[in-house]
Amino acid sequence: MRHFFTILSHEIRMLLVSPSTYVASVSFLAVMGLLFTILLEQFSQQPQEVSPATFFFALFWIPVVITVPFLTMKSISEERRLGTLETLLTTSVTTTEVVVGKFAAAYLLYLSLWASTGGFFWILRRFAQDARFFDPGPLFGGYLFIAVSGAFFVAIGIFTSSLSRNQAVAAILSGGGLLGLIFGTHFFEQMEFMNNKAFHPLKVAINYMDIFRHLGDFTQGIVDTRQILFYFSGCVLALMFSILGVEAKLLHS
């Protein structure tokens, strides 16, 4: 991984000069700001049982489905479309270094976008002057969930970008894939036929993958290593498929 940092710094720079990054950032902060405002209005109208952070993180899927495709769609598909992947891979750089470098850059940007939402809670604490609004437990658990799950989501974005030369196709695939992953598992688990005894092992497996359940656990302060392993292994698998996808396409180029 000798060239990892060279690729990482280049990718971060390229993300920072790319308009799609700013579209993603602005839409992310606008959506999150709007959601936070609605949430505070609800809290001001009637007492709630849980802290604002728990509510806030339950809506994590909205920015994930919008932001991740924008951050990752360009990464590999654009290099393939322009042909710069060929010049890149005729130096002593490996496909793994390229894919991991691009993933790390997008992931760091994803984390920094979420970190900026910390400002909402700071403003709340500064102006509400009420410690109950600023419950550090769910806040910390929520951000930990975002960091851990984000690695998997961004890796899915990178994988879909390796599938097509067309950025729009990559974005649609990653948006659809993320929606399927986040809601598909939750939806499947709720289905009536899953209560059949024959499907019990499948139900257990799907229950294990239910992302909303993971979020609930994290925001309640339960950090289950199995859940961390799920995201970690999912991320590694998606990156491995990206590497294989890029290499397979090179063989037929």
Next chain:
Amino acid sequence: MDSAQSPYMSDPSLAIEVENLVKTYAGVSAVNQVSFTVRKGEILGFLGPNGAGKSTTMRILTGFLPATSGIVRLCGIPVATQAEQVKRLIGYMPENNPLPDDMRVSEYLYYRGRLKEIPRRKLKTRIDEVLDLCDLKRVRHRVIGKLSKGFRQRVGIAEAIIAEPPIIIMDEPTIGLDPHQILIVRDLIGSLRGRMTVIISSHILPEIEVTCDRVLIINQGRVVATGTPNELRREILGHSLYRLDLAGEMSALLPLLHSVEPTLKIDEQSAPDSEGFTTLRLTTERDDPLGELLLKALYADGRFRLRGLSQVHPTLEDVFLAATKRTWEIVDRPNETTAA
């Protein structure tokens, strides 16, 4: 690719050795038993029609594509087993010269220099050197996407030579350039002679003739001819060529020609024009001028009326067309036999 059992030992004076290279895509062979060598410091021109297998061969040389079979060694190092080491020995400019549109020239060269493992403290000086060499100093802070094609080509060449690799491979570096830009790029490639081994492919044949020490013509995945442009002329077209504009009894022409020089042959013959004159192309293995002898013989014979006689100096284009035509004839012949 089998890298181990070569019947030949690697020669230290050779920069590139290719033996029986084969590449097939889904059963269709793009490169078929190609063998050639390039000496250190030599500039080799790679010629061939579209789809001849030039780009595929170049991509295999760079280690970007694996070969189906055969041996490729760069500076004695086999590409199949030590691709990473081989990639450090080459500067490669692919077809159409892909460049990132949203980077500045100096930033791009810095990034590529770092990827090619040039130490940071040397890189700045080296970038200045290549910018100077490629006459890019004026545009060093310009965004690549806004540059003209000539500048983009030169950025591609600057990138290929930045790490001072012993071997440079360029796939059609002069494509789409105007004559003035071609001249600049040609001088730039010429300035590498002796210092680096260069392989360039091109469709612009006069360019290849001026720039390259040796030419390799490839067609339908096979090497058709190789040598200096002069050697190729002799091998493919014969030693000397003459053009005749003649009217008269054509069946009597060949015996007359043989009386002048036994090696004279009629290579091409056009249909007679409205005045009955036919244009003929004659080839001979003799190097000394035969024009005067031919003129005397044809004038002396009353059966012929001569309108024009000239010695033809064939261009590389003629060689290229003749060589590729020859392979097509060879390739097509077995089909004709089976059809018959």
